[in-house]
Amino acid sequence: MLLGILLATGLGWVLFVWMPLRKLGPTAPSGAGAPFGRVAVGAEVYAANGCASCHTQVVRPANLGSDIARGWGARRTVPSDYLEDHIVPLGVLRLGPDLADVGERRSDVRWYYRLLYDPRAIYPGSVMPSYRYLFARVPLLGTPLPDSLPLSGRDAPPPGFQVVPKPEARALAAYLLSLKRVPPTEAGKTP
Numbered sequence: 001m002l003l004g005i006l007l008a009t010g011l012g013w014v015l016f017v018w019m020p021l022r023k024l025g026p027t028a029p030s031g032a033g034a035p036f037g038r039v040a041v042g043a044e045v046y047a048a049n050g051c052a053s054c055h056t057q058v059v060r061p062a063n064l065g066s067d068i069a070r071g072w073g074a075r076r077t078v079p080s081d082y083l084e085d086h087i088v089p090l091g092v093l094r095l096g097p098d099l100a101d102v103g104e105r106r107s108d109v110r111w112y113y114r115l116l117y118d119p120r121a122i123y124p125g126s127v128m129p130s131y132r133y134l135f136a137r138v139p140l141l142g143t144p145l146p147d148s149l150p151l152s153g154r155d156a157p158p159p160g161f162q163v164v165p166k167p168e169a170r171a172l173a174a175y176l177l178s179l180k181r182v183p184p185t186e187a188g189k190t191p
């Protein structure tokens, strides 16, 4: 009986403690720091709007897919990348590109506002929904506000008005801009 108990506990330890630790590699945070302030709020906006139903945040290793060749990241993502995140929207379906490293590819906050307001203005025929409710139409008093959207054509607001991002859009854009993976050397030596 004693042997049985020892075996059961030992096997449990090997399977559920030792093997996962070996597989996950170094579990120290990657050094990017925990998201806070606007970025942390942006992660909630991302989750609430179902972005993860079309976008993943996992870059696969070069031998398991074309993610790196497509420019979705310079390296694969490792467990320590997510260690300090409260919301980990890995996603399961890729109707759109992977966003694990999107802040590295797109660094202009206005580009994100434009995309969220009307994806089809950037990608004609895109299936990405527009998130206009994250923006407000406000009266134009004198010169446009610094972050008012440069809209033209069918998106243009009526004369005397301008479109500005609401706090949710600002937070979401800050979150997307923050999606950068630190260089491989700092991120632990997981294969």
Ligand code: HEC
Pocket: 046, 049, 050, 051, 052, 053, 054, 055, 095, 096, 097, 099, 102, 105, 106, 115, 123, 125, 126, 127, 128, 129, 131, 172, 176
């Ligand atoms: C119905 C699926 C769908 C949903 C939901 C969706 N997207 Fe997209 N997204 C796409 C597709 C598809 C593209 C690629 C553009 C294209 O070719 O249509 C894209 C492109 C993008 C890009 C540009 C990526 C790059 O590499 O340039 C960003 C950033 C983005 N989406 C963010 C978001 C955010 C943030 C949300 C949630 C608020 C969201 N998406 C929701 C489908 C979606």
